[in-house]
Amino acid sequence: MKDILKFILGAILISFSVGCDDAKTESETSSISENRSVGQSGVVDDMSNPNVVQVAISSADHSTLVAALQAADYVDALTNVGPFTVFAPVNAAFDQLPAGTLESLVKPENQRKLRDILEYHVLLGVYKKADLVHGRKMGTADGRSVEIEILENGDVLVNGGKIIGTVEASNGVIHVIDKVLVPN
Template identity: 80%
Template sequence: MKDTLKKWLGGLLIVGMVGCGSAETDSASSSSQVSNKSVGQSGVKDDVSNPNVVQVAVGSADHSTLVAALQAADYVDALTNVGPFTVFAPVNTAFDELPAGTLESLVKPENQRKLRDILEYHVLLGVYKKGDFLSGRKMGTADGRSVEINVDEAGEVYVNGGKILGTVEASNGIIHVIDKVLVPN
């Protein structure tokens, strides 16, 4: 009886090892994997889960300038983490409204910290839906400053004068699309 039990447990152990081995092979070839480069959370390829705030921005033709700025500021990994975040995401045309040469200057490597400060000024820690914003409320941003919220009579929400055009939920927070680049004073 003991010999039969040993053989049966040994067989289970071998089946378990083979099964684990094939699971490792399967997971290595699946769409959810880490690239071989030494990168942070943004290096994880995942086409199955709900997209995070950066993946949503990457998928939006209206946010290509924002994505380029996130990359130049080395801020992609921070926003692909768990969060939760509320991100005020300026559309491409909002960047066009900046004074001539501003964006070109900010994306230079020597201005990376300044660009990152500006991008962090667009991020709140926690999830704030449009209905959570109250007129006159000041909200602390990821860079340690505050933005001011205003709600007009029609219920339109403005952040430092930038109008929220739409809202998209993401796996690690919420994105409010805005028509203005928020520049800290």
């Protein structure tokens, strides 16, 4: 009789233990599936060095670029590990585009075209200013290439856009430029 009671008590404890583990697993699974829709850009990390998107977001001179990244659904791609070299036009560079161009590009039906333009500003790999060589054509994330020009005074141009500053990020380097690069 004692053996039967021990067996029943043991079965109850095992059932209870398994049931608790299942509940925990369901809770964990629910939490994981909720986070799947967030994407890399939704990860909050205030301890690490900022990535290229976080650097752009923190710059008042790049609010138009950030809005374009969001409209093109390109934020998550640039928050990933990389490494990336990003040629980041300042707001004034976007102002130099023909009237209505930016307004047209941020429309949902032009998302792919906008993303192609933004990918034209990205190189895969880290290329610091010293790595840029006169006359070199460098492949961009959209499959095209940009050409580097080094002037006698040391200024570096990318398809005619002048690099006016450089900022390192956790997943690459950002060269601030004074022109929006538009692929041919």
